[in-house]
């Protein structure tokens with residue numbers, strides 16, 4: 001659930017009054033504020049994280065015959081974009097930490113592999129150094145799916161400065177929102193130029209000519225962000241650190257209350273990789289009195305909405321049928337999928353909301 005305040009409302013009204021609805025001065029400002037926040041040279045605002053991934057892969061020239069490595073434990077958009085370009089998403093397993101498994105990446109690399117799309121699951125950075133080293137050695141690109149990782153840190157830097165590029169999501173459930181929206185960040189000026197052009201029909205302005213004159217170099221996409229969206233983003237970005245602080249506070253209340261239950265495995269950050277808690281995903285161990293589905297339905301009966309992030313991609317009919325995947329290829333994702341549950345977590349939760357969830361879990365387990 002998003003937290004929309006007076007400043008977001010006033011920024012949007014300001015856009016409406018000035019008549020700038022589509023990409024204009026607010027998109028420019030939002031891009032430069034976001035780049036400064038992340039500590040990166042280029043930020044290109046687009047209309048979703050899915051679009052950011054698409055234009056990034058397109059800018060790399062990914063096409064039919066190419067393979068792109070994707071974790072199976074992610075939202076379908078991470079692999080769908082690879083299909084859109086006619087390439088093959090190669091699904092790999094994750095580790096016990098829910099993050100893409102570097103050893104599984106190494107095993108999946110072939111002479112056709114062009115890129116890896118690691119996901120920073122739940123708001124914790126994946127094992128980036130290891131993945132960047134593997135990619136470097138194999139001569140392939142790393143485009144990160146940072147949909148959960150707006151504001152996430154990795155050894156003192158923000159996610160968004162590493163690899164070839166990073167795609168972020170501003171969907172309402174994410175760490176900050178623009179309604180629908182996304183951003184692609186990169187330190188590579190040439191790549192940034194290609195992404196910017198591909199996000200706007202493939203158009204490039206002609207040097208030293210009339211303003212009406214332009215050239216189309218690619219069959220690009222219509223993926224630009226509107227000023228109406230950027231208006232919300234400008235205000236949300238100012239509040240992002242306080243949003244994450246509140247998410248962490250709620251997570252620590254949950255973890256303190258649940259630490260007495262040995263059957264629960266609780267989420268946490270890792271050394272140099274603090275958790276931004278886009279999701280609070282716990283595991284209920286196999287040997288416990290109730291299983292995940294029973295816990296989920298007991299919480300539902302108590303009026304508490306929970307979810308499972310995610311149904312692994314190899315289980316979805318499209319990927320299963322097209323590539324003949326079997327569950328046995330992804331033992332860790334299968335285990336996590338059976339045991340995991342995401343509790344409600346968003347900055348606008350009241351103390352009472354948090355206590356209701358804690359009491360719900362407690363009474364389901366005792």
Ligand SMILES: *Cc1c(COP(=O)(O)O)cnc(C)c1O
Pocket residue numbers: 047048049050051074075077078119145147148168169170171181182
């Ligand atoms: C939400 C999400 C996306 C898609 O983001 P949009 O902005 O809705 O396109 C992509 N990947 C992951 C892991 C997500 O959770």
